[in-house]
Amino acid sequence: MTDPTSSFDSHHPPSRELLDDCVHCGFCLPTCPTYQLWGEEMDSPRGRIYLMDLAERGEIELAGAFTEHIDACLGCMACVTSCPSGVQYDRLLEATRPQIERHVERKTSDRLFRDAIFALFPYRRRLRAAAVLGLAYQKSGLPRLLERVLPARLRATQALLPPVRLREAFAALPRRVRPSGPVRRRVALLSGCVQDVFFHEVNAATQRVLAAEGCEVLTPRRQGCCGALGLHAGREDHAVERARETIATFEALPVDAIVVNVAGCGSSMKEYATLLADDPEWAERARRVSAKVRDVTELLAELEPRAPRRRMDTRVAYHDACHLGHAQGVRDQPRAVLRTIPGLELVDLPEAELCCGSAGIYNMVQPEPAAELGARKADNVRAVAPELLVTANPGCLLQIRRYLGDDIPLRHPVQVLDAAIHGPNGP
Numbered sequence: 018m019t020d021p022t023s024s025f026d027s028h029h030p031p032s033r034e035l036l037d038d039c040v041h042c043g044f045c046l047p048t049c050p051t052y053q054l055w056g057e058e059m060d061s062p063r064g065r066i067y068l069m070d071l072a073e074r075g076e077i078e079l080a081g082a083f084t085e086h087i088d089a090c091l092g093c094m095a096c097v098t099s100c101p102s103g104v105q106y107d108r109l110l111e112a113t114r115p116q117i118e119r120h121v122e123r124k125t126s127d128r129l130f131r132d133a134i135f136a137l138f139p140y141r142r143r144l145r146a147a148a149v150l151g152l153a154y155q156k157s158g159l160p161r162l163l164e165r166v167l168p169a170r171l172r173a174t175q176a177l178l179p180p181v182r183l184r185e186a187f188a189a190l191p192r193r194v195r196p197s198g199p200v201r202r203r204v205a206l207l208s209g210c211v212q213d214v215f216f217h218e219v220n221a222a223t224q225r226v227l228a229a230e231g232c233e234v235l236t237p238r239r240q241g242c243c244g245a246l247g248l249h250a251g252r253e254d255h256a257v258e259r260a261r262e263t264i265a266t267f268e269a270l271p272v273d274a275i276v277v278n279v280a281g282c283g284s285s286m287k288e289y290a291t292l293l294a295d296d297p298e299w300a301e302r303a304r305r306v307s308a309k310v311r312d313v314t315e316l317l318a319e320l321e322p323r324a325p326r327r328r329m330d331t332r333v334a335y336h337d338a339c340h341l342g343h344a345q346g347v348r349d350q351p352r353a354v355l356r357t358i359p360g361l362e363l364v365d366l367p368e369a370e371l372c373c374g375s376a377g378i379y380n381m382v383q384p385e386p387a388a389e390l391g392a393r394k395a396d397n398v399r400a401v402a403p404e405l406l407v408t409a410n411p412g413c414l415l416q417i418r419r420y421l422g423d424d425i426p427l428r429h430p431v432q433v434l435d436a437a438i439h440g441p442n443g444p
Contacts, residue, residue: 024072024079026119029253031069031112038104039066045096045106048370050390051089059086062096062106069113080121087113089386091379092249093372094343107344108291114251127382130170134378135255139242144214148186151178173384177415185217194224194234201231201320204311205272207263207286210242212279216411222435223278223313229324229438230317234276240266245285248292249377260289261299264306275306278313278431280341280410281377286310287345312341313431314409318350322357326437330360333433334403336394336417338410339372351409351430358437367397375412387416395420407433 023030045062046052052061059068065086071077087110096106123131137143154160160175167175190208204227208220220236227234244259246252263286267275277283287310289303296303333355341347355363374380374390394417398406406427408414414427421427 021075023075024077025113025116028115028119029112030116031073031109033073035105035109036066036070036073038102039063040102041067042101044099044101048095048099050091050093050095050372050374051386053371054386054389060089062100062104065090066104066106066109069109079117084117084121087117089383091339091372091374091376091390093339093376095339095370095372098343098370111248111251111288114249115253116251118251118253131250131378131382134381135247135250135252138246138378139210139255139259141210141214141241144210145186148181148183148214152181152183154178155181169384170381173387174381176419177380179215179415179418181215186214188217188221189238190217190220190224190236192236192238194228194236196228196231196233198231198323200233201323202273202316203233203271204235204274204276204316205267205270206234206236207243207267207275207277207279207282208236208240209279209282212282212411216414216429219278219411219429219432222429222431223276225439226317226324226431226434227276227313230320231323232316232320235270235272237266237270243282243286244292245279245281246377248285248288249281256285256292257296260285260292260303264289264299264302267309268302268306272309274311274316275309276311276313276316278409278429280312280338280345281412283310283312284340284344312345312347312350312409314351314354315347317354317434324438326358326434327440328360329358329433329437330362331404332362332364332402333405333407334364334366334398334401335430336366336373336398336406336408336413337369338408338413339376341409343370351407354434355407355430358434361433361437364401364403366394367400368393373413373416375410375416377412380412380416388420391416391420395422398425405433 041063049061058064068083077083092110094107213220224234242259243263244256247255287307290307293299293303373394374387380387406425407430409430418427
């Protein structure tokens with residue numbers, strides 16, 4: 018059903034009330050990655066809100082320039098943090114992107130590329146098969162041969178491939194991990210899809226660290242994608258289906274918290290209550306699950322450290338993943354957790370508010386601006402001369418590694434804490 022006075026349909030269009038909150042003051046401009054790259058008003062948050070306003074009034078269509086400027090947005094939410102008026106750009110963007118996906122016919126190559134991403138990444142079994150092929154591909158020497166002839170999107174996807182370790186890609190996490198002492202919290206762990214296949218060691222470190230701090234950790238075997246990729250890309254049906262599956266997996270577990278170690282996943286799971294708000298069967302169930310979701314550093318920051326830490330005389334730079342810092346407002350907790358390690362020197366990055374260019378599937382579908390932002394972030398890392406870079410999102414790890422090279426190791430915060438508690442070679 019379509020409102021004849023609007024270019025949006027009537028299914029959750031951008032709210033007129035939220036659109037009117039923006040007073041176009043410009044405080045968002047210094048923190049917007051695409052505005053910093055191009056200086057183009059329509060590629061700033063206030064410019065995109067102006068376009069949404071015109072579309073809501075039916076004065077412009079969704080195809081063409083409107084879609085181009087919305088697609089160019091990373092969805093990093095730095096503007097939400099910087100806005101003095103409290104404009105909920107995150108809600109506006111997440112209402113606008115599904116409208117585009119429903120009503121704008123993309124070029125065949127664009128549609129097929131996006132479909133391929135969603136046919137692969139949310140499925141662990143398919144990712145494991147891809148890991149086998151990826152390992153063979155990496156060892157074949159083809160990546161170097163094809164680097165100059167591949168289209169930009171495929172070249173970017175190839176460059177982002179992590180070093181594949183089949184043993185970890187096919188490893189299974191223990192379903193239950195108990196602490197050696199009294200149980201302080203009982204938690205469930207989201208193992209994820211991409212995280213569990215390509216960053217399995219982060220999940221294993223998460224279980225070990227939580228257990229060392231007195232948590233009993235339940236990790237349901239039958240769990241999959243939480244819907245984050247679909248939610249941030251405007252694929253509402255995908256996001257809703259995955260959210261329901263994740264809620265059904267975790268809601269019956271007798272736990273104090275649902276722990277997430279991926280910034281984008283945690284952000285989306287905290288939004289389940291909004292995503293399913295008008296679904297009478299799922300709304301309350303979504304609210305209860307969302308209320309339990311905690312980033313792993315949030316939970317660890319709530320617990321007085323119990324496990325002894327080894328001294329680590331290391332200069333560590335911390336990169337705020339956008340969906341942890343901006344979307345969830347979790348900034349102090351990761352730093353506080355890292356500072357429990359004796360000797361560790363923690364430094365912040367210049368232009369810390371600017372996205373690294375990962376942004377879900379952005380660095381694959383928008384490779385040129387993502388490359389500029391990735392190189393800029395790498396330069397800012399080098400500027401503070403760290404011995405180690407730490408960030409809480411696999412997309413950020415892959416993106417920054419691509420432009421930083423092998424000079425500076427990259428780790429998730431729980432991996433650093435795990436090394437301090439159990440030693441660099443594990444327990």
